[in-house]
Amino acid sequence: MATVSLRVGDLVWGKLGRYPPWPGKIVNPPKDLKKPRGKKCFFVKFFGTEDHAWIKVDQLKSYHLHKEEMMKSTKGKRFQQAVDAVEEFIKSKVSAFTSSEDKNRHISSDGKRQNCSTAEISEHSTRKRGRPPKEEKDAFPEPSTVKRLVTGPVAGYKWKSESCSAIIQKLKTTAEEEAESTSIQAADSTATNGSVTPTDKRIGFLGLGLMGSGIVANLLKMGHTVTVWNRTGEKCDPFLQEGARLGRTPAEVVSTCDITLSCISDPKAAKDLVLGPSGVLQGIRPGKCYVDMSTVDPETSTEISQVITSRGGRFLEAPVSGNRQLSENGMLVILAAGDKALFDDCSSCFQAMGKKSFYLGEVGNASKMMLIVNMILGSFMASVAEGFTLAKIASQSQEVLLYILSQGPLASAFLDQKCQNILQGNFKPDFLLRNIQKDLRLAIAMGDSVNHSTPMAAAANEVFKKAKALDQSENDMSAIYLACNQ
Template identity: 95%
Template sequence: MATVSLRVGDLVWGKLGGYPPWPGKIVNPPKDLKKPRGKKCFFVKFFGTEDHAWIKVDQLKSYQLHKEEMVKITKGKRFQQAVDAVEEFIKSKVSVLTSLDDKNRHISSEDKRQNSSTAEISEHNTRKRGRPPKEEKDAFPEPSTVKRLITGPVAEYKWKSGSCSAIIQKLKTTAEEEAESTSIQAADSTATNGTVTPTDKRIGFLGLGLMGSGIVANLLKMGHTVTVWNRTGEKCDPFLQEGARLGRTPAEVVSTCDITLSCISDPKSAKDLVLGPSGVLQGIRPGKCYVDMSTVDPETATEISQVITSRGGRFLEAPVSGNRQLSENGMLVVLAAGDKALFDDCSSCFQAMGKKSFYLGEVGNASKMMLIVNMILGSFMASVAEGFTLAKIASQSQEVLLYILSQGPLASAFLDQKCQSILQGNFKPDFLLKHIQKDLRLAIAMGDAVNHSTPMAAAANEVFKKAKALDQSENDMSAVYLACNQ
């Protein structure tokens, strides 16, 4: 989804069909070329090729704002050549402006005074007609007003020098000062620009489901030494071909690795992995480290922590916020709590798999925060499904509803993805429905434990339970729409 308004001349990332995002420039189309009907789109000329195409506005992103993200998720010689072409184009613009500045410095003082007088008269006359004075255009096709600058998350991007940079830096500094006033510590990932230095520690990973598979792929891509295990052994094969080692049991992985991470589906499975036959606990000895990335209740996290540390091991809970696609793209958010030194030791791993990691203090805090995040996510998904159902029953276009939502405050990649699943009737799993229902259930129980009611989550939970009864457990969470139609 485009985060800033775009115009002719802007450098962008354009997404066309199933192809990866590619750098390009918005240009005026040939006069005899008609614009497609439907969604707003721009004519884009792509760098590194002679290709051009009409691209829908929701498939365009600002080049400078999203450069690090796109370079992270797309590789290849042709792609790098295209990026190099963009950078050369930007440098040529800077060179032209520098030459103009040098030329202007040689204008005689008399000419300057004449130009100044003319400018003052022109400005005076223009203001009398109610028009604001024109500002000098920036060298880059980037946002030139504060309104456009603040449409995206400020702290996520690096800005070029100039007045825009000063505004952003001031906002970023304020945000950092507010964050530092709490006990929470956050760390940005550097994986997006390819600067991750892999730890020399041996990493183990248990569980190769939707999330775990993407995590391991990125750990390997960033140069980590990884030993894998999965209950269904054939899921390990693709990673072995990429250089991973195979562990026969969880205990063997833990005993042969310095830090072992796991990503399992639910509290029972998480405990069985640790306490069961040939489980994690059997491989723990003083100094061995275990990081549980499963989304579980705080009581389960605490129980696992206690048994690990009782054997002299070190423990960190680190559930991740995201879905299959974000996992594959290395854009997860890691919520961690427990052994702070272990959190630091896992720095390169977290950078490889995510865009940001948070250290939240003592064990249990990360589980609590993760359940709250997913409670909001699940409740929102249920509301969206209910809204699309009502639109259908009230004879309103669901496509128009999505377009309206995409232009307002709810606009997000999540909204667009889930609504497209509903419109297409394609519920290929990105975040399993049974998992979000589990998280809603655990969040409600957490509320009960502190005598706090969660009526919205409770209502959403009932709709997801109904969807499970319709055999949608293994489908994406957006399949809750089918329950709303019953």
């Protein structure tokens, strides 16, 4: 709860959604930006980022009064950088105020000494009632120069300064001047807390597993017209109740939709979906688009691309980095490669399901990158499970181990979630163990294909294989802990 009466110019800790409290300053919003209905809120500029958002008053605390508390509860490099930015801001205000006072004392005709205490220049010092002072350095640009960030319960804006895309484009240009390289572009999403303008294209979706279900839910939530198909038909029912249409076969979905996306478990299933009876290929004709979001090997992705384009279709591989929870929250990371125009056409879909999407060039690049990402993820999970096993055997508290890890450089939501699974003995699937083992296997094979050994991944793969032998395939990847205890 807010502990003091707040107003424009105050420094605060603001909490937005699932993110930790972050230091910011209450500022005046752009003239044409309406306040969200409901509870009282303030427009906050966050330090250490270029983000701005409407924050409800009960999610705001005085910066000065709660600084010690927040510094203890939240850690991380970006957080510290944000706090440093606040302190620099305060110092600059102190310096400016002191300079002004020195000048006033110098020109004062009555020679009276004017005193200024730290409290008097604090952002929460007592002020006279009336209109808040004009902002100069923190004045907002006109609405045409800002980019929409989030809406819904909060509405935020981001300065139209050098975006991630612009920075990556500069790096790309530099690299191209030195040698030919893969083009990389990144696009931010507004889906998590805001609204997306849905494409007017008809969207199809094949595969309603742990990832696909969350993706489709967010596509519908953001207003897309979606036709669904799943091998087990009853999984479609909840989405039909939310307005989705039903496709009887993959071929029917492709033939009736402009863009069809799929998310399948492995390379064999991905190829069967395309080449099998009543499969995707039977619905492909010139102009039809197919986006494979499965994590497969680059050879499989290339094969699918070739058969789709041979029929005049357009193809994009777009595997996703994340888990069930991130899928449900619209926080996936999409790695895409292939038809660039199709990547652009999928913009609203990617915004609805993820927080960032990357375009990585020709088909195969996204598959390779995704396998590398998941190889690192699986190897890390194996190390965590091994560490918790050793702690138990060495009579050390696993709870204390988690607390120590959470205060250091490994701190992350992933670490906390997986360690909590181990502590509670609850391995409800969020990222299927069999899928991470499949990704490790494919990554090792990719290394072999370029004569590069991956000994860490190979060791982790063996432990995951042992966990599969213990009937943990359908549980979460953190169930590898059970194999470490054998």
